[in-house]
Amino acid sequence: MTRSRNSVTIRDVAKKAGVSVATVSRYLNHTGPVSHAVSERLKTVMTELNYVPHAAARNLATHKSFTVGLLLSDIGGDFFAPLLRGIEDTLAEHGYDLLISSTRRPQRWRGKQLPVGPHNTDGILGFADSLDETHLHQLAERHFPVVLIHRTPPADLLVPSVTVENKAAARAITSHLIEVHHRRRILFLQGPPEQEDSYWRETGYRQALSDHGLTLDPALVRRGDFEQQVAYEAILQAHREGVVFDAVFTGDDEAAVGTLAALQKLHLAVPEEISVVGFDDQRMAPYLTPPLTTVRAPTELVGHYAAQRLLELIQGGAVEELLTLLPTEIIIRRSCGCSPS
Amino acid sequence: MTRSRNSVTIRDVAKKAGVSVATVSRYLNHTGPVSHAVSERLKTVMTELNYVPHAAARNLATHKSFTVGLLLSDIGGDFFAPLLRGIEDTLAEHGYDLLISSTRRPQRWRGKQLPVGPHNTDGILGFADSLDETHLHQLAERHFPVVLIHRTPPADLLVPSVTVENKAAARAITSHLIEVHHRRRILFLQGPPEQEDSYWRETGYRQALSDHGLTLDPALVRRGDFEQQVAYEAILQAHREGVVFDAVFTGDDEAAVGTLAALQKLHLAVPEEISVVGFDDQRMAPYLTPPLTTVRAPTELVGHYAAQRLLELIQGGAVEELLTLLPTEIIIRRSCGCSPS
DNA sequence: CTGTTAGCGCATTCAT
DNA sequence: ATGAATGCGCTAACAG
Numbered sequence: 001m002t003r004s005r006n007s008v009t010i011r012d013v014a015k016k017a018g019v020s021v022a023t024v025s026r027y028l029n030h031t032g033p034v035s036h037a038v039s040e041r042l043k044t045v046m047t048e049l050n051y052v053p054h055a056a057a058r059n060l061a062t063h064k065s066f067t068v069g070l071l072l073s074d075i076g077g078d079f080f081a082p083l084l085r086g087i088e089d090t091l092a093e094h095g096y097d098l099l100i101s102s103t104r105r106p107q108r109w110r111g112k113q114l115p116v117g118p119h120n121t122d123g124i125l126g127f128a129d130s131l132d133e134t135h136l137h138q139l140a141e142r143h144f145p146v147v148l149i150h151r152t153p154p155a156d157l158l159v160p161s162v163t164v165e166n167k168a169a170a171r172a173i174t175s176h177l178i179e180v181h182h183r184r185r186i187l188f189l190q191g192p193p194e195q196e197d198s199y200w201r202e203t204g205y206r207q208a209l210s211d212h213g214l215t216l217d218p219a220l221v222r223r224g225d226f227e228q229q230v231a232y233e234a235i236l237q238a239h240r241e242g243v244v245f246d247a248v249f250t251g252d253d254e255a256a257v258g259t260l261a262a263l264q265k266l267h268l269a270v271p272e273e274i275s276v277v278g279f280d281d282q283r284m285a286p287y288l289t290p291p292l293t294t295v296r297a298p299t300e301l302v303g304h305y306a307a308q309r310l311l312e313l314i315q316g317g318a319v320e321e322l323l324t325l326l327p328t329e330i331i332i333r334r335s336c337g338c339s340p341s
Numbered sequence: 342m343t344r345s346r347n348s349v350t351i352r353d354v355a356k357k358a359g360v361s362v363a364t365v366s367r368y369l370n371h372t373g374p375v376s377h378a379v380s381e382r383l384k385t386v387m388t389e390l391n392y393v394p395h396a397a398a399r400n401l402a403t404h405k406s407f408t409v410g411l412l413l414s415d416i417g418g419d420f421f422a423p424l425l426r427g428i429e430d431t432l433a434e435h436g437y438d439l440l441i442s443s444t445r446r447p448q449r450w451r452g453k454q455l456p457v458g459p460h461n462t463d464g465i466l467g468f469a470d471s472l473d474e475t476h477l478h479q480l481a482e483r484h485f486p487v488v489l490i491h492r493t494p495p496a497d498l499l500v501p502s503v504t505v506e507n508k509a510a511a512r513a514i515t516s517h518l519i520e521v522h523h524r525r526r527i528l529f530l531q532g533p534p535e536q537e538d539s540y541w542r543e544t545g546y547r548q549a550l551s552d553h554g555l556t557l558d559p560a561l562v563r564r565g566d567f568e569q570q571v572a573y574e575a576i577l578q579a580h581r582e583g584v585v586f587d588a589v590f591t592g593d594d595e596a597a598v599g600t601l602a603a604l605q606k607l608h609l610a611v612p613e614e615i616s617v618v619g620f621d622d623q624r625m626a627p628y629l630t631p632p633l634t635t636v637r638a639p640t641e642l643v644g645h646y647a648a649q650r651l652l653e654l655i656q657g658g659a660v661e662e663l664l665t666l667l668p669t670e671i672i673i674r675r676s677c678g679c680s681p682s
Numbered sequence: 683c684t685g686t687t688a689g690c691g692c693a694t695t696c697a698t
Numbered sequence: 699a700t701g702a703a704t705g706c707g708c709t710a711a712c713a714g
Contacts, residue, residue: 007459007483007707009706009707009708010707010708010709011707011708019684019685020684020685020686021685021686021707021708021709022684022685022686022687022709022710023683023684023685024708025708025709025710026683026684026709028708028709029709031709031710032683032684032710033683033684034683034684035683035684038683038684050479052454052458052459052460053460053707053708054401054460054706054707054708055397055400055460055461056396056397056398056400056401056406056461056706056707056708057397057401057690057706057707057708057709058707058708058709059396059397059690059708060395060397060398060401060689060690060691060692060706060707060708060709061689061690061707061708061709061710062690062708062709062710063690065397067440074426075422075425075426075429076422076423076425076426076641077422078419078422078624080422081416081417081418081419081421081422082417084416084417084425084441084443085415085416085417085443088416088441088442088443089443092442092443092444092456097440097441097442097456097457097461098440098441098442099408099438099439099440099441100425100429100438100439100440100441101429101433101438101439102425102426102429102433103433113393115433115438116438117393118348118393119393119394119395119396120396120397120438138391142348257628283419283624283625284624284625284628287598287625287628287629287630288628289628289630300417348691350690350691350692351691351692351693352691352692360700360701361700361701361702362691362692362693362701362702363693363694363700363701363702363703364699364700364701365692366692366693366694367693367694367699367700369692369693370693372693372694373694373699373700374699374700375699375700376699376700379699379700394691394692395690395691395692397690397691397692398690398691398692398693398706399691399692399693400692400706401690401691401692401693401705401706401707401708402691402692402693402694402705402706403692403693403694403706404706
């Protein structure tokens with residue numbers, strides 16, 4: 001192969017400093033004693049030569065890359081900015097790099113090899129359904145560090161996961177609608193099928209109903225897909241079908257935007273005629289008209305803990321707790337009917 | 342060193358398929374003829390063994406990593422989600438991976454080696470001031486592929502850059518305030534110092550003023566830092582000082598949020614008494630009260646082109662155009678005083 | 683405290 | 699169309 005580029009190698013600094021490569025390596029990694037004199041010499045030589053160890057060579061020799069992979073379903077969503085920050089901050093603190101792969105079609109990697117995995121990272125973070133069970137099992141077999149975000153592992157797999165408390169909050173916010181605002185016919189907008197968050201939120205919603213002796217009208221549960229447009233259509237469709245409702249729990253804030261728009265188009269006043277509540281407390285929630293009552297999910301913290309757990313796995317080989325469930329908090333604004341200051 | 346983990350190597354598949362590693366490599370990379378029979382055999386063996394080439398080994402041998410680095414100043418901002426999507430989508434299309442490094446203090450890497458660079462990537466994308474001149478020069482010397490985002494290179498460096506048209510749009514939106522809404526005392530909120538976008542927006546603002554024979558009152562130019570809180574204080578402070586103004590060009594949408602809040606606190610009606618316009622058209626812009634008139638910056642496209650240019654550099658070694666200036670577009674909503682449908 | 687050397691997993695000449 | 703051998707830059711024994 002043609003002689004490599006201008007890159008300076010460990011051999012160049014060894015030669016210029018008059019020592020062996022082993023000594024340079026020891027100096028670099030604090031992996032053995034190096035005399036003070038040599039240390040000083042190496043330091044200057046290295047800055048003179050502007051030497052930076054080649055990552056691939058180091059990885060090959062050590063079988064560690066100090067980078068973790070992140071599998072995402074849609075990097076462009078508002079939801080991900082805080083998540084990414086939580087992850088990146090935590091990894092950076094520990095000297096790890098972040099390799100990102102995103103896709104808007106979660107099926108994109110079915111059958112193929114994942115873009116991140118044992119071949120290029122020390123562990124991976126999988127958001128929601130971005131990681132299918134087949135791959136999950138393969139990784140587990142090889143004991144490759146994986147932690148799941150906003151998704152729990154299949155029952156037979158001991159993979160740590162970090163997500164937020166959905167059920168209790170959904171139950172509480174639904175109860176708020178019932179107790180404080182005397183709503184009785186609360187429409188619920190489901191997220192995408194198989195979405196775990198959606199499942200638990202719906203469960204909480206149903207519990208609140210039964211807590212208060214309300215029976216659930218199946219016509220009140222509809223698909224919103226956590227998307228503005230879908231939610232918008234769902235509300236319009238419900239209205240068209242003559243379904244009456246006095247409140248809507250939109251499943252997430254994204255769907256709340258669509259719901260609010262649909263209600264406005266229908267000339268249904270929020271919150272006077274219809275109460276609306278969301279989930280997530282995304283960035284735009286306080287700016288909606290009216291300001292959205294919702295549940296705050298600590299997304300940045302989710303990222304933090306996910307990274308934390310993964311690092312534990314990578315470094316310790318085991319993790320203290322398998323399920324990290326972060327607390328959520330109801331944020332009362334005006335769309336439910338309250339009038340906070 | 343202790344025998345490596347359970348990872349299956351090229352040698353394992355070679356052995357199992359009864360061929361040499363060279364043949365496997367040729368098959369893998371389409372880098373030489375391989376008989377049909379052998380191809381078939383390799384294919385099945387590789388899936389049986391679940392073989393994935395080790396990235397580091399490959400990188401070491403080829404001096405290519407097929408990954409690009411991204412230097413960001415704050416990954417958590419709303420601004421970055423679309424940027425990331427544009428970048429990631431484009432890279433993925435071409436089989437490249439994305440290595441992300443972010444910091445909220447741009448000075449974090451001063452004097453130190455960058456977290457991404459020739460040692461672990463094939464090229465890097467530098468957002469705004471995340472890449473200082475020292476590093477830029479070092480990289481340029483080594484002819485390492487770099488493209489700048491929302492920042493132009495120092496005059497002596499031929500580094501491609503992609504950003505958006507700021508000046509003309511700022512001039513146009515300011516002119517709109519003057520011509521359509523008859524505003525005469527337009528307050529301008531600057532971004533952080535050294536911020537290029539802010540500089541050009543201010544330039545456009547000043548041009549519009551002089552275009553219409555308006556002289557600039559220095560008391561009308563203040564620091565908003567592209568941050569809600571700072572903008573909020575700036576408006577309050579201006580009011581406290583008795584500065585009169587009938588409009589504010591907030592520099593960016595983030596500052597517009599703070600401005601709107603401050604104006605509301607001051608009981609100054611928007612847009613009746615004060616017109617407000619922003620820049621960026623961030624996600625929340627249409628939901629503000631009133632909906633924000635602003636300039637739409639094609640942020641996702643910026644990401645796309647930046648990635649595109651970098652790939653050209655990496656693959657071709659040269660890039661067609663040094664400066665990619667993406668067009669912006671005025672979005673009229675209600676905060677300026679218009680009443681679009 | 684320091685040097686020599688054998689791999690890490692793969693791509694790539696050069697033979698055959 | 700295929701195999702044997704060499705080296706990419708670095709770490710980690712091992713010997714001194």
